[in-house]
Amino acid sequence: MKIANVELRIIHLPLVRPFRTSFGTQVDREILMLKVTTTDGVVGWSECVAMSEPLYSSEYLAECMDVIKRFFLPALFHKGEFTAEEIPAILRPFLGHPMAKAAVETACLDAQLRGEKKSLASYLGAVKTKVECGVSVGIAPSIEQLIDEVTSYVDAGYRRIKLKIEPGWDIIPVGKIRELFPTIPLQVDANQAYSRNDGHHLAQLDPFNLYLSNNHLMNMTFSVTQN
Numbered sequence: 001m002k003i004a005n006v007e008l009r010i011i012h013l014p015l016v017r018p019f020r021t022s023f024g025t026q027v028d029r030e031i032l033m034l035k036v037t038t039t040d041g042v043v044g045w046s047e048c049v050a051m052s053e054p055l056y057s058s059e060y061l062a063e064c065m066d067v068i069k070r071f072f073l074p075a076l077f078h079k080g081e082f083t084a085e086e087i088p089a090i091l092r093p094f095l096g097h098p099m100a101k102a103a104v105e106t107a108c109l110d111a112q113l114r115g116e117k118k119s120l121a122s123y124l125g126a127v128k129t130k131v132e133c134g135v136s137v138g139i140a141p142s143i144e145q146l147i148d149e150v151t152s153y154v155d156a157g158y159r160r161i162k163l164k165i166e167p168g169w170d171i172i173p174v175g176k177i178r179e180l181f182p183t184i185p186l187q188v189d190a191n192q193a194y195s196r197n198d199g200h201h202l203a204q205l206d207p208f209n210l211y212l213s214n215n216h217l218m219n220m221t222f223s224v225t226q227n
Contacts, residue, residue: 001112002081006073007035008065017149019138022166022193023055032061034068034107044111048103056191057099064100072104084109134160134185139169146173147180160185160211166193171204178208187212 013029020026032048050059071094076082079090087105094101113123121129135158140146150161161181163174165188174188187210194202 001083001108001115002039003036003073003076003108004039004041005037006107007037008068009033009035010061010065017138019136020140021138021164021189022191025138030061032065032103034103036107036111038111038115040115042111042115044107044109044114046103046105046107046110048099050099059097059099064097064103067094067097067100068104072100076104076108084112132159134158134162136162136189137164139164139166140173143173143176147176150177150181154181154184160187162187162189164188165190167198170202174205174208174210185211 009032011031011033013031015026015028018025018027030052032050034046034048036044036046038044048061048064050057050061050064052061054060054063072091075090075094076087079086082090084105087108088101091101091104109123110120113120135153137146137150137153140149146163150163153161161177161184163177163186165174170188170190174186178186186208188205
């Protein structure tokens with residue numbers, strides 16, 4: 001594969017409903033899209049998963065766009081012909097920036113597979129034609145609205161629910177959802193809203209048979225073993 005052109009686009013995608021976490025409330029997503037065109041005229045697309053601000057990780061969109069334009073793309077153009085599988089080695093001299101690197105690699109892989117008329121599923125060796133998916137549910141204004149939102153997702157066919165929690169919005173809302181849906185895989189995510197001192201409080205989530213509970217704080221994960 002040889003790249004002829006790369007476009008970087010910032011788009012704003014409005015959310016169906018406001019999405020609130022312990023970080024704040026989002027009403028839209030600012031997204032960096034990459035469009036790679038090969039010399040054969042094949043086009044590949046990808047999305048950079050970094051957020052607008054360095055709150056979730058150290059990477060953020062403006063920085064990703066800069067490092068891609070200033071370092072990653074010149075390295076690929078200098079290489080000339082390459083495969084998507086070679087990109088990690090080509091970009092290895094540049095430390096960090098895993099989200100930006102993944103965006104470049106994914107766009108090139110998309111173009112490569114389209115040129116080969118091969119699906120991503122077959123490339124990865126998938127043995128299923130369908131997979132069950134889940135949904136992340138933000139902090140709701142009330143228990144009633146949370147129940148309505150989760151119920152709508154379950155009715156739509158989602159098979160796993162992740163609830164955003166924070167101090168003051170944890171034990172009761174999670175318990176209500178578990179009571180309504182006793183068998184659905186359920187997990188919670190606090191986005192760094194708790195400290196190690198909150199372990200005893202968070203242990204109150206144990207009876208709800210959580211699939212997984214993440215706090216994303218100092219690599220600390222509260223996990224509940226299912227028997």
